Amino acid sequence: MKHEIIKKKIDKVLEKYPAAVFKNRKEHVLVNDCSIPEPQTITANTRTIPGIITNRGCCYAGCKGVVLGPLRDAVIITHGPIGCGYYTWGTRRNKGKKKSDEKNFLNYCFSTDLQEGDIVFGGEKKLRQAVTEAVQIFQPKTIFICSTCPVGLIGDDINAVAAWAQNEYGIKVISFSCEGYKGVSQSGGHHIANNGLIRHIIGTGDAAVGKYAINILGEYNIGGDGWELERILKKIGYEIVSMMTGNGTVEELSNAHKAALNVVQCHRSINYIGEMMKTKYGQDWIKVNFIGVKSTIKSLRDIARYFDDPDLTARTEAVIAEELEDITPQLEHFRKICSGKTAALFVGGSRAHHYQHLLRDLGVETILAGYEFAHRDDYEGREVIPSIKEDGDSKNIESIEVQPDPENFRLVLSRERYEKLKDEIPLNYYGGMIKEMPDGSIVVDDLNHYETEEFLKILKPDIFCSGIKDKYIAHKAGIFSKQLHSYDYSGPYAGFKGAVVFARDIAMGLTTPSWKLAVPPWKTQPVLEGRVATC
Amino acid sequence: MLDYTPKEYIQRSALTINPAKTCQPVGAMYAALGIHKCLPHSHGSQGCCAYHRKFLTRNFRDPVMASTSSFTEGAAVFGGGSNLKTAIKNVFSIYNPDIIAIHTTCLSETIGDDIPTYIMSSQIPEGKLVIHANTPSYQGSHVTGFSNMVRSMVKYLSVNSKTPNGKVNVIPGFVNPGDMREIKRLMKAMGAAFTMFPDTSNVLDAPMTGKFDMYPKGGTKVQDIIDAGNSLATLALGSFASSDGAFELDKKCKVPARVLKTPIGINATDEFLMAVSKLTGMAVPEDLEEERGQLVDIMVDCHYHYHGKKVAIFGDPDLCIALTDFAISLGMTPKYVLTGTPGESFENEIRDMFNAAGIDGKVKALGDLFTLHQWMKEEPVDLLMGGTHGKYIARAEDVPFVRIGFPILDRSVHSYLPIVGYKGAMRIIEMMSNALLDRQDRDAADEDLELIM
Known part of the structure; x- marks a missing residue:
């Protein structure tokens, strides 16, 4: 009954669409019904309808902006007109701190700034010259070239330029054909970046690593999240071989194949690397969630179970106890403020799921959640992958096949142990968001402006967690909005200490006195005082 | 911070590093x-x-x-x-x-x-x-895009229907909603009938009311843009952002165009009000004359806060031109002026100002912040003015920084408060003086820390 009422409300919103839009959008929305035994399906990773005010970005944004951008020791040259490079200059808050003898190019933005003549006569010459100048001025060990829409159209051969430069200057030069029009969202760009990193970087190093060596995949160190993860994991005794790609370096990534385990935070943007490394190097990956106290604890225990070492397990429990003791009083204080509130989440490809856990820790129930550029497996779990039909748009994104690397392939777990463990921890598996959502909650894929506005009106959440484009829409309507892409320039929000920062920020946003001032006093109090006329 | 930017100038013909424009x-x-x-x-x-x-x-x-x-x-x-x-x-x-x-x-x-x-x-x-x-x-750049859209408004909408409306058209240029509000206030104070387009006030600085309105109250009404073809003249504020639209109106509807500087600083504001006065026959009212007097009063009283200081200015061409003029009128030395937008006229106009004021300065159109930074390494300045991206250079060179222009991503309220007009000029002086005096305070030895400055 409850579901029917919500469904009716949603239908009323969607019915206002023109017929073709209605037909499309209704497949992207569902009301979670936990009483249904069979899995619920949702449509995702399909084209956004033209004219719809979407939050989605492009292939370039996913490749350069998200996955490659955080690597601090690479000079990333955007090959194209100026805007694309400019908008990805320092805007994602992927923090990076150099170690003594490295170079950190994160404060720099490099572009070929193509002009009309280059579009007409081709931009390859300019790109070659740009690479030459970058080498002369910065002497980087690695240069990435990322292409933009017009570059693909005019047919500049960026691969040839990269090959030429690599030969000419004896450094790594890698090209990424991530033109904005490819695919249906940022997601295609993640895949292209993953392919390039696997092909050209991962596996090229030969550093020696220790016993508990791991990679952290899909952690971009927004607001210092990666550093908090690193702090906790190192405290337990893990060695972080590489972080992909927050505060990461090409140097570190080259040794990633040496690690014993891949720990995957953002499934959507990096699962390709996880899978390819499994095939190529035998490394297992495990899905973790370091957003939320309980989920951080679970993730730490899952990793410890993988290694199955009594000392490591004991150390894990000791660290958990220590950290909990440290944060519990503060967290409890903020929990009292937040508890009982409701939230709607619309973020990227994992955070809409991850943050439900942290909000739950604070007593906040998620009533709506959606991803901007996810695929069905992010909603329904990886078991649906074989049944996802490939369409023309996804075929345009290259899917590379890798083979086991005879020198570096090794299995950490025995066959028996693997079989046992995969039932206990999310080993090479992500179960998706829907299964962990409350009954009656709404799931919306590629939420757009109209739906945002209408759903906010119907659901009246206390908190709307989205990005900058939506933030002030919610604020104007009197709903506190928290950016979960950039954290409103705060953070970290991950791990134990991050949970407290998040709780503090949410409590602050809910209780800031300004919300009460929207209505001026003269609207509610009489201002004209009557006077009795005297004769 | 920006550790790999060398002092030595390196000839570049292909690689833009840290752009001073967008698309x-x-x-x-x-x-x-x-x-x-x-x-x-x-x-x-x-x-x-x-x-x-x-x-x-x-x-x-x-x-x-x-x-x-x-x-x-x-x-x-x-x-x-x-x-x-x-x-x-x-x-x-x-x-x-x-x-x-x-x-x-x-x-x-x-x-x-x-x-x-x-x-x-x-x-x-x-x-x-x-x-x-x-x-x-x-x-071009984002400024060209602004200009092209304004011209399209005229091309598609404005009509001369042979019914003169006696209004002055104002194209405000790529300025903040707060500036657009101020320009409207000045026009109202002048008693002028006018149409300003575009007008982002009350669109991008709309009040919080508890209700989201997809189309807020602000913005120039389409009817007024149509009617702009019947106006007596157009004032284009800022040649890069506004002149194309104004000339299009001249061409299409025979509305004469006059191109002025963005009214930033005392001279440019004077010119703007004089132009309005000439067009409408209305005298500049006492209120505005009072504001001007206040501004001059501040300029005289506080000149020692900034006089003789070397300043580097970067940003959009119309802003840079007006701001350079204002800096000179304050007795400052605009040592470096750089815009990312291409345009020879920009370099010429700034060079003329340098020559008239006897300043040995550098100017560049289609430049980037890497170049500006190299200049500042070669010969330092006392103050840097421009959009948020300048903060990297300000930190690297430890130079006081005033955020002005577009974009400002790391500070708030700037879009609500004007930098145009006399009031705007006061605000710019306040921002510059404060930045310079804060630095003096920061660097002062205990015995030199002044209570009154």
Whole structure:
């Protein structure tokens, strides 16, 4: 009954669409019904309808902006007109701190700034010259070239330029054909970046690593999240071989194949690397969630179970106890403020799921959640992958096949142990968001402006967690909005200490006195005082 | 911070490092938001639209609504006609604007999409309008995009219906809503009948009321842009952002155009008010004369806070031109002036100012912040002025920094308060003086820390 009422409300919103839009959008929305035994399906990773005010970005944004951008020791040259490079200059808050003898190019933005003549006569010459100048001025060990829409159209051969430069200057030069029009969202760009990193970087190093060596995949160190993860994991005794790609370096990534385990935070943007490394190097990956106290604890225990070492397990429990003791009083204080509130989440490809856990820790129930550029497996779990039909748009994104690397392939777990463990921890598996959502909650894929506005009106959440484009829409309507892409320039929000920062920020946003001032006093109090006329 | 920027000048012909401009469509989107009940539409990949909306939102901290044609590879190959027609249909039925202002992107420009033909074959509801501007990013900058969209407003909308309205048209240029409000206040104080377009005040600085309104109260009414063809003259504030629109009006509707500096600083504001006065026959009112007097009073009283200081200025050309003029009038030395927007006239105009004031300065159009930084390493300045991206240089060189222009992403309230007019000039002086005096205080030994400055 409850579901029917919500469904009716949603239908009323969607019915206002023109017929073709209605037909499309209704497949992207569902009301979670936990009483249904069979899995619920949702449509995702399909084209956004033209004219719809979407939050989605492009292939370039996913490749350069998200996955490659955080690597601090690479000079990333955007090959194209100026805007694309400019908008990805320092805007994602992927923090990076150099170690003594490295170079950190994160404060720099490099572009070929193509002009009309280059579009007409081709931009390859300019790109070659740009690479030459970058080498002369910065002497980087690695240069990435990322292409933009017009570059693909005019047919500049960026691969040839990269090959030429690599030969000419004896450094790594890698090209990424991530033109904005490819695919249906940022997601295609993640895949292209993953392919390039696997092909050209991962596996090229030969550093020696220790016993508990791991990679952290899909952690971009927004607001210092990666550093908090690193702090906790190192405290337990893990060695972080590489972080992909927050505060990461090409140097570190080259040794990633040496690690014993891949720990995957953002499934959507990096699962390709996880899978390819499994095939190529035998490394297992495990899905973790370091957003939320309980989920951080679970993730730490899952990793410890993988290694199955009594000392490591004991150390894990000791660290958990220590950290909990440290944060519990503060967290409890903020929990009292937040508890009982409701939230709607619309973020990227994992955070809409991850943050439900942290909000739950604070007593906040998620009533709506959606991803901007996810695929069905992010909603329904990886078991649906074989049944996802490939369409023309996804075929345009290259899917590379890798083979086991005879020198570096090794299995950490025995066959028996693997079989046992995969039932206990999310080993090479992500179960998706829907299964962990409350009954009656709404799931919306590629939420757009109209739906945002209408759903906010119907659901009246206390908190709307989205990005900058939506933030002030919610604020104007009197709903506190928290950016979960950039954290409103705060953070970290991950791990134990991050949970407290998040709780503090949410409590602050809910209780800031300004919300009460929207209505001026003269609207509610009489201002004209009557006077009795005297004769 | 910016550790690898060398002092030694290195000739570059291909690599732009730390740009001082962005692309055309974001300027076109901003201009289009200055039309009442207009939805800007980005014809290209959805990434462009997402970036532009993000960028404007970060600058103004207000909702920026715009739709996109959401190209995929198919559209890039076969043309974006079908996407645009679908988009127009959907936008009117879902978002119901009065007018859609389409701007192109690198993608749709490179494949040569013929927008007017697509518009003509689209379903446009009765009474609704669709206009467009070509905004390829491989030409000009965001300022060019702003200018192109303003010109398109005239091209598509303005009509000389032989019914003179006695109004003065004002094209305010790529300035903040707070500046647009101030320009309107000055026009009202002058008693002038006027139409200002575009006008983003009350769109991008709209009040919090507890209710989201997709089309806030602000923006120039379409009817007024149409009627701009009947005005007695157009004042284009800022040659880079506004003159094309004004000349288009002259060409199309025979409304004479006059190009002025953006009214930043005392001289440019004087010129602006004098021009309004000449056009309308109205004398500059006492109130404004009083404001001017206050400004001069401040300039005289506080000259020692900034006189003789060397300043580096970067940003959009119209801002840089006016600000350089103002700095000179304050007795400062604008040592370096740089814009990312191309334009020889920019360099010439600044050079003329240098020559007139006897300043040995450097100027560059189509420059980048790497060049500016190298200049500052070669010979340091006392103050840096420009958009947020200057903070990296300010930190690297430990130089006081005043945020002014577009974009400002790391400070708030700037978009509400004017830098134009006499009041705006006071604000600029306050910002500059404070930055310089804060630095003096920071660096002072205990015995030198002054209570009164």
